[in-house]
Amino acid sequence: MGREQVGREQVGRELQVREATPEDLEWIYELRHRVYARELGQHTPDPSGRLRDGLDGDNVYLVAARGPVRIGFVSLTPPWLGRYGLDKYVTRDELPLLTEDDLFEVRVLTVEPRWRSTAAAPLLMYAALRWIAARGGRRVVAMGRTELLTMYLAAGLRPVGRTVNSGALTFEVLTGGVAELTRLTMDRFRTTLARLGSEVDWRLDMAFAPRPDGCEHGGASFTAIGTDFRGLHRRHQIVAADVLDAWFPPAPGVRAALAEDPAWYARTSPPTGAEGLVAEIAAARTLPVETLTVGAGSSDLIFRAFGQWLTPESRVLLTDPGYGEYAHVTERVIGCRVDRLRLRREDGWRIDPARLSAAVGSGRYDLVVVINPNNPTGRHAPAAELRSLITAAPARTRWWIDEAYLGYVDLTESLAGLATTDPRVVVCTSLSKMYALSGMRAAYLVAEPDTAARLRRRTPPWPVSLPAQLAAVAALRDPAYYSDRWLRTHTLRGQLAAGLAGLDEGVVVEEAVANFLSVTLPAGGPSAARLVDECRRRDVYLRDLSPLSTQYQGRTVRVAVRDTAENERIVAACQAALEALRPGAGPLAAVPSGVPVAGPGR
Known part of the structure; x- marks a missing residue:
């Protein structure tokens, strides 16, 4: 040019x-x-x-x-x-x-x-x-x-x-x-x-310009509400199914703790190292305190840990599809050499242990990232299976296990216990999605004591805000409330899947184990981006998965599970969108160049 x-x-x-x-x-x-x-x-x-x-x-x-x-x-x-x-x-x-x-x-x-x-x-x-x-x-x-x-x-x-x-x-x-x-x-x-x-x-179905940082996320729903916070009343009109925030409110104890003295929380510096939160995590998960490092969400921990461990000479293995933050940090921020283990639709998007073992067995990887349950596929690999793979893997290879959505499966499936003793294994867990604390930004990492200590030395003081510490501690003290909400999520997901599957015989709905599902449109029909844009006109926000993997062929959207009323709005919006996008329904409008296609959140 x-x-x-x-x-x-x-x-x-x-x-x-x-x-x-x-x-x-x-x-x-x-x-x-x-x-x-x-x-x-x-x-x-x-x-x-x-x-x-x-x-x-x-x-x-x-x-x-x-x-x-x-x-x-x-x-x-x-x-x-x-x-x-x-x-x-x-x-x-x-x-x-x-x-x-x-x-x-x-x-x-x-x-x-x-x-x-x-x-x-x-x-x-x-x-x-x-x-x-x-x-x-x-x-x-x-x-x-x-x-x-x-x-x-x-x-x-x-x-x-x-x-x-x-x-x-x-x-x-x-x-x-x-x-x-x-x-x-x-x-x-x-x-x-x-x-x-x-x-x-x-008139193409993506924004004219890419995001400045090059990382694709969901979160356009908040942009529709208004990132200047002057139109927060819009939150009652928007269905934010493009990010995986919980559909339910945090536990009653969390709400009570935050409401007690918000003015004091706002003006008061939190415990420097989040000592109370660390102690609560250790007690709730039966983990040694010295194996824990906390952060303002999992992305904070990913950037901090990967920046310490990896260089442009490092070789990393990611699953594909997988959470886009990992590719962004390793390829675009650090500049690592990245390979991908292709998960296959015909295998139900599950990790094939034999293929992963063969890839890792070569000994060329410095880091292997496994998201379990995976985002965006929602599939879970049994802990015993992963433990066997890790045990047989080369000693030089570090494993990063992301368990942000494990509560929707079973917390006993965590590999955190293995991470406390095996220097090759690190487990990262976000408290945002499972505990309805996305706005608080709280997460923790589990590693053997020396690894955890080195990460803590690279952690600035006050890594988690006081409101976030208070909320996370209160959440961890009410496991019964969250277990009930996670169980209810499965019911809501099934109802949402049934409603979406009934829209069109060519639509394929894939339901897994977490608080989201995917919808794939038939070949020859509208693209995922067109569906997403058309639903936005009805204040329903979905996530186009196309930028994450070529395997989606531009035809798959991810839908977060919401409550019953919002799920019904999602189904209705998709139905209206598909009708509007059928051939002969009129010219397709372009994606306006000012409409954002990305924002914060998973």
């Missing part, structure tokens, strides 16, 4: 970027024939005046148009198709890059001749990058014509050392990481993109 090239075109609001409609396809086939058969001589001219290939119908086209005039297009081939355009020219052995799980191919970027000196091509390249990132893509591959190599290099793509000849043309095979390409684009072309973001009619 050259500055001079972008500057030549005064882009107006009438320039639109969208996914191709059926009406666009005939123009795409005709333009491909004009350019690649007649103008460039890559293909033999066809009497039909149309040029198609074997990926048509499965790949995705993004189109730029000015009013009724189509300007250009780019083709995207997602990894779930299992084949790429490059397969016609090279084998997987010759180009192992094609075997990567999260690889998207960008193809046939084509612009009408009269528009080639405008912003159309760079804008389509940027649109392709945003579409890929929104589907969990981590790497792209492209064939760039040698005559246009400068443009691709300016965008951050790099040659892999392989050229391809097709007809009269020579192409360079190029690749780049999505996060790195996004970072470079936002840095190098920030001014231009800011202008385009306000001027272009962006």
Whole structure:
């Protein structure tokens, strides 16, 4: 994307970027024939005046148009198709890059001749990058014509050392990481993109610009309420099912403790090391005090611990799908080398012990992260199974076990006891989700005494606020209340699943063990992002899982369990949204560029 090239075109609001409609396809086939058969001589001219290939119908086209005039297009081939355009020219052995799980191919970027000196091509390249990132893509591959190599290099793509000849043309095979390409684009072309973001009619189903920190979370529901806290009355209108906060209030003792003297709590410094909270955790969980470290939520502990243990040379194994904070910290903050254990839908998203054992047995990992129950799949791996895997694993490999949702299964399934004696094992537990304390930000970590002590030395004073300490202590003193709420959650989840499953025969609802479930839309129907956006118009907020993993194929949303009345609103909103998004129901509205797609919370 050259500055001079972008500057030549005064882009107006009438320039639109969208996914191709059926009406666009005939123009795409005709333009491909004009350019690649007649103008460039890559293909033999066809009497039909149309040029198609074997990926048509499965790949995705993004189109730029000015009013009724189509300007250009780019083709995207997602990894779930299992084949790429490059397969016609090279084998997987010759180009192992094609075997990567999260690889998207960008193809046939084509612009009408009269528009080639405008912003159309760079804008389509940027649109392709945003579409890929929104589907969990981590790497792209492209064939760039040698005559246009400068443009691709300016965008951050790099040659892999392989050229391809097709007809009269020579192409360079190029690749780049999505996060790195996004970072470079936002840095190098920030001014231009800011202008385009306000001027272009962006009709794709993701926001024009990525989050500044690059980490995708739920939490847009609070943005709808108002992060300036001036519209808190809106909280009664919003169904916040995009974050996994508890549907129930904290225990009566928690509410009483917080109400007793809030003015004193606000002005008073808490115990420096949260000593009372640590003692209460130790008593409630039968753990030695010296094995505990507390923090302001699990993210605080993740950043603090990983920043101490890992370097860019460290190698980490994550599950995929998995909680996005781990990929963000390891890949984007620290810069570790990260591999992924792919959980499979056909296996019910469960961890295959044999596959995990084989991966870890190589001895190349410094850290393995297991979220149990997993977020976002909700699946639980039995403690005995994990204990056996850890026992057999190499001594150099550290295990981080995230048990934020374990209360919805059974607290006796915790590996905290193992963590107190095995220096390779650390267990992290959030008190936010299970104890209805998300706003308090309280969590703890269990490790053998030396590891815990080193982390405490890196912990600033007053890591947990006084209200949070008081609330967490009161919560831990009322296990009966929470056991009842966790049990009731299973009933509510089943009712919500039944309501959502009845919406459409093509909808797949996957219910697991925690306080959430997932809904997958049928292929050929609306994307998850479209459903999420349409539900937001009805003040119901769901979580699009697409950025977390390519395995969701842009079609799966996660829904937090709420109370009966809000669950009924969720079902009604989804039903209305699906009806509005059916073909023939009217034009799909774009995701407004000002609507946030991320915020705080899991």
